[in-house]
Amino acid sequence: MAFRRSEAPAAADTGNGVPIPVKIVIAGGFAVGKTTFVGSISEITPLTTEAAMTQVAAGIDDAGDATTKTSTTVAMDFGRISLGDDLILYLFGTPGQDRFRFMWDDLVRGAIGAVVLVDTSRLEDCFSAVDYFESNGVPFIVAVNAFHGRLHHSLDAVRSALGIPDEVPVIRTDARDRAATKLALLEVVQHALLRASS
Amino acid sequence: MSDDFDGVDRTLRVRPYALTGGRTRSANDLPIETIVKATLRGLSLTSQLTLERKRIVTMCMVPLSIAEISAHMHIPLGVARVLVGDMSAEALLETNRMPVGRLGDRPDIKLLERVLDGLQAL
Numbered sequence: 001m002a003f004r005r006s007e008a009p010a011a012a013d014t015g016n017g018v019p020i021p022v023k024i025v026i027a028g029g030f031a032v033g034k035t036t037f038v039g040s041i042s043e044i045t046p047l048t049t050e051a052a053m054t055q056v057a058a059g060i061d062d063a064g065d066a067t068t069k070t071s072t073t074v075a076m077d078f079g080r081i082s083l084g085d086d087l088i089l090y091l092f093g094t095p096g097q098d099r100f101r102f103m104w105d106d107l108v109r110g111a112i113g114a115v116v117l118v119d120t121s122r123l124e125d126c127f128s129a130v131d132y133f134e135s136n137g138v139p140f141i142v143a144v145n146a147f148h149g150r151l152h153h154s155l156d157a158v159r160s161a162l163g164i165p166d167e168v169p170v171i172r173t174d175a176r177d178r179a180a181t182k183l184a185l186l187e188v189v190q191h192a193l194l195r196a197s198s
Numbered sequence: 199m200s201d202d203f204d205g206v207d208r209t210l211r212v213r214p215y216a217l218t219g220g221r222t223r224s225a226n227d228l229p230i231e232t233i234v235k236a237t238l239r240g241l242s243l244t245s246q247l248t249l250e251r252k253r254i255v256t257m258c259m260v261p262l263s264i265a266e267i268s269a270h271m272h273i274p275l276g277v278a279r280v281l282v283g284d285m286s287a288e289a290l291l292e293t294n295r296m297p298v299g300r301l302g303d304r305p306d307i308k309l310l311e312r313v314l315d316g317l318q319a320l
Contacts (some may be wrong), residue, residue: 016296017262021231022305024315031203041320047269049230051276078265083316090231090263110229110296110303139304186317191308 006184012152019082023090025107026190027133028117029125033145033175034093035077037117041181042079049076050063074100076107082132104132113139113192115184117175120144123161130162139192143173143184167194214253218280227283229276232295235261236283240290247290254281255290 013069026034039046051074054115077093094100094105094107108114119128126142133140144151153161159170169187174180236258244252254267262268268278283293285291305313 003320006315018233018235018292020295020296020309021233021263022309024229024268047266049268063273075267076295078269080263080266083313083319087312087315087316088233088261089262089313090265090267091304092230099318106230110231110305112305112310182317182320186204187312189314189317192304193307193314196304196307196310 008074016041016169019086019088021088021090023092023111025104025114025138026091026093026117027095027114027126027129027140028145029092029119029122030095032117032119032122032125033147034117037115037173037175037184038062038077038091038093038179039080039144040176040178041185043082044080044090044091049078050074051106056093076103089185101128101132108136110136111138113126113141113188113189116142116157117131117173118142118144119122119147120158123153123158124129126162128166134164139188141169141188141191142185143171143187145175146172191196207213218277218284227305228279228293229272229295230265231263232282232293233261233263234286234291235260237289237292240285245289247248250281251285251290252318254285256289 001009009085026037029035035046045193057066074095076095079091081089081091090145091152092107094104114129116129116133130140130142131140142164144155155172159168162170164170169191171184171187228260234254236255240255242254242257247255250271250273253271257267264278264282265275267273267282271278273281282291282293286293292304297309
C-alpha cells in the first residue's frame with residue numbers, strides 16, 4: 001500500500017523528520033478564481049498571509065521613512081497538500097497585477113513552476129504574470145478557467161493572443177473542481193520536468 | 199518588578215516589527231514555505247519564552263510552514279520569517295527547505311518526479 005516506504009528518499013533529506021516543502025505559484029488577475037482553485041484541492045481551508053510592501057520593495061521604493069514600514073500590505077491566499085509523510089506541496093495564490101511584482105521574486109524562488117489562471121473575458125489581466133514568468137525562466141502553464149463551463153475564446157485563440165510558444169501548455173480548467181485542479185497541477189509539474197530534463 | 203529591557207514583555211501587545219527589533223530580514227533568509235518544527239529543546243524551554251515564541255514552539259509541534267505561522271498568528275510574513283530565523287538559530291526550532299539541486303533554485307528532477315507521483319496518487 002505504501003510505496004517507497006523504506007526506500008531512500010530520491011531527494012536529499014536532512015533526516016530531521018521535518019517534511020520537505022515544494023511550491024507552485026498560482027497567478028492571475030483579480031477574481032479569476034485563484035483562491036477557489038487552491039481551495040478545491042488543499043487539505044486545509046486556504047489561509048491568508050500578508051506581505052508588507054516595503055519589506056521587499058526597500059530598494060525600489062524611496063519612501064525611506066521607517067513609519068511607513070507596515071502601511072502597505074498585500075494579502076496572499078495559500079493552501080497545502082501533503083504528498084506522503086515527508087513532502088508537502090504549497091500552493092500560493094498571488095495577485096497578477098504589475099503593482100504586486102515586488103513580491104514575485106520572493107514567491108517564485110524555488111518554485112516548481114506557476115499556473116497562470118485566465119478568464120478569457122479579461123485576458124489582459126494575466127499579461128504581466130506571463131511576462132514575468134517568461135522573462136525569469138519560471139516554468140508555467142496557462143489554465144483557462146471555464147466559468148459555468150463556457151469559454152469565450154478557444155484555447156488556440158488564447159495562445160495566440162498571449163503570444164506564447166507551443167511548448168507552454170494552455171489548458172482548460174474549472175477552478176471549483178478538484179479533479180480539474182489536480183490535472184492542472186500535474187500539467188505544470190510535467191512541464192517543469194520536461195524543462196529540467198532538456 | 200525587575201526592569202528587564204532586553205526582552206519583549208510578555209504582557210504587552212506590541213507592533214509587529216517591534217517583535218523583531220525593527221528588522222525585516224533575518225540572518226538566513228528563509229523561503230516562506232520553509233517547514234518548521236519545534237525541537238525538544240524548544241519544547242522544554244516554553245515556560246521561559248515570550249508569548250509569541252511560546253506560541254510558535256507550541257504550534258510547531260506539528261510541522262508548519264512560515265506562511266502558516268504568519269497566517270495563524272496574524273503577523274506579516276516578514277515578521278514570521280525573522281522570528282523563525284532567530285529561533286532556529288537558537289535551536290528552539292528546526293527547519294527544512296527544498297534541497298537546492300543542479301538547477302540552482304529549481305527543484306531537481308528526482309524531487310519533481312516525487313511530486314508527480316504524489317499528485318497522481320491523490
